[in-house]
Amino acid sequence: MEQKKFWSRFLLLLVPFLVCIIWVTEIKRDFLPYTDQQTRFLVDQVKGTGLYDFFRFVTNFGSTFFYLAFGDMYGDSVGVNVS
DSSP, rough: OOOHHHHHHHHHHHHHHHHHHHHHHHHHOOOOOOOHHHHHHHHHHHHHHHHHHHHHHHHEEETTHHHHHHHHHHHHTTTTOOO
């Protein structure tokens, strides 16, 4: 039973990990991921609206400049020197 639980959790983590690897590989090859190709026309339609601003904020919230600052603050709070 423990082995079945292990493999189900392992696969639950493996699938999103592989999807991320595929997306990163496509982006590094200057290829737009398939999901972005399908929604590209929507961006032009909502540009300049509150909806666009909200999703732009969410995108920036998960970007590197925020992530590094957040990681540095978290590391300082738990006593890890990340500098």
